[in-house]
Amino acid sequence: MLDANLKAQLKSYLERVTQPIEIVASLDDGAKSQEMLALLKDIVSLSNQITLLDNGTDARKPSFSLNRPGSDISLRFAGIPMGHEFTSLVLALLQVGGHPSKASAEVIEQIRSLKGEFNFETYFSLSCQNCPDVVQALNLMAVLNPNIRHVAIDGALFQAEVDERKVMAVPSIYLNGVNFGQGRMGLEEILAKLDTGAVEKQAQKLNAKEAFDVLVVGGGPAGASAAIYAARKGIRTGVAAERFGGQVLDTMAIENFVSVKETEGPKLAAALEEHVKLRISEHRDRPFRLIVTGHFANA
Ligand SMILES: Cc1cc2nc3c(=O)[nH]c(=O)nc-3n(C[C@H](O)[C@H](O)[C@H](O)COP(=O)(O)OP(=O)(O)OC[C@H]3O[C@@H](n4cnc5c(N)ncnc54)[C@H](O)[C@@H]3O)c2cc1C
Numbered sequence: 001m002l003d004a005n006l007k008a009q010l011k012s013y014l015e016r017v018t019q020p021i022e023i024v025a026s027l028d029d030g031a032k033s034q035e036m037l038a039l040l041k042d043i044v045s046l047s048n049q050i051t052l053l054d055n056g057t058d059a060r061k062p063s064f065s066l067n068r069p070g071s072d073i074s075l076r077f078a079g080i081p082m083g084h085e086f087t088s089l090v091l092a093l094l095q096v097g098g099h100p101s102k103a104s105a106e107v108i109e110q111i112r113s114l115k116g117e118f119n120f121e122t123y124f125s126l127s128c129q130n131c132p133d134v135v136q137a138l139n140l141m142a143v144l145n146p147n148i149r150h151v152a153i154d155g156a157l158f159q160a161e162v163d164e165r166k167v168m169a170v171p172s173i174y175l176n177g178v179n180f181g182q183g184r185m186g187l188e189e190i191l192a193k194l195d196t197g198a199v200e201k202q203a204q205k206l207n208a209k210e211a212f213d214v215l216v217v218g219g220g221p222a223g224a225s226a227a228i229y230a231a232r233k234g235i236r237t238g239v240a241a242e243r244f245g246g247q248v249l250d251t252m253a254i255e256n257f258v259s260v261k262e263t264e265g266p267k268l269a270a271a272l273e274e275h276v277k278l279r280i281s282e283h284r285d286r287p288f289r290l291i292v293t294g295h296f297a298n299a
Pocket of ligand 1: 217218219240241242243246248
């Protein structure tokens with residue numbers, strides 16, 4: 001199923017797995033089930049931390065869950081996560097296998113302290129560029145909090161559900177059976193929607209900080225540029241933005257951005273964030289701050 005190159009890459013990623021992973025597949029006689037089984041067997045062959053059971057009884061077939069024996073993680077792929085979702089599969093394996101995520105300590109704590117029952121279902125397609133952000137955010141939440149469960153569903157394999165729920169576009173997210181949102185959404189945005197006190201908490205945190213000399217509103221290229229130059233000149237600078245990157249995050253293909261012939265939106269957004277943080281960190285000994293707040297505009 002996986003070619004030699006992909007296997008080699010995946011094998012090196014899986015070396016970061018520190019805790020056993022149990023994959024439980026729910027299969028039927030169809031060709032897609034066979035395809036899924038072949039993929040899962042490939043994965044198992046690449047790490048001795050991973051085991052596979054193919055006697056799952058989930059109603060969605062083909063599907064597979066990733067479990068950490070002894071813990072209560074509920075994370076499932078209903079579909080074969082190749083294409084744009086392959087990264088989501090790799091990250092899910094790493095995180096279920098104990099590899100820490102890159103989310104901030106604050107966000108991780110916020111996820112862990114969410115109370116209630118959250119059954120998420122996300123419909124994706126393998127060609128959807130906006131889907132992996134959502135799938136990865138919800139998978140991470142499911143890994144961190146046993147009250148959160150997530151199933152990522154390839155709509156092409158579960159057409160009856162798509163029709164019944166009238167899913168018109170992907171990603172389409174359902175929470176406890178009710179439509180939760182559509183389109184690209186990051187971890188912070190999902191959390192802000194779930195944690196009704198989040199905006200208030202953020203506003204309180206901001207209030208507790210010393211005043212900025214300059215507070216840049218918006219984390220797109222213009223905001224990033226303003227923050228870099230203000231910080232560089234020794235001005236106490238903050239950034240208030242829902243996410244770094246602005247509109248750049250709404251597209252994969254960026255062309256003719258001054259001095260950059262072509263790149264990808266998420267790559268450019270990550271470079272903007274890194275540059276802003278670098279300028280700030282160069283002056284750690286001076287009283288500068290960088291803040292990126294979710295839904296600041298609503299506070
Ligand atoms: C689909 C698409 C494809 C594109 N392709 C290209 C391309 O190929 N090449 C190219 O050069 N450009 C491209 N662009 C345009 C490029 O993304 C924009 O020119 C650039 O992002 C503008 O930067 P900006 O910082 O001025 O504004 P934005 O990127 O819009 O950033 C503004 C930020 O401020 C935030 N904000 C606004 N008001 C508030 C408020 N009150 N409180 C808090 N936050 C607020 C917004 O949420 C946003 O994050 C494309 C844009 C899109 C949508």
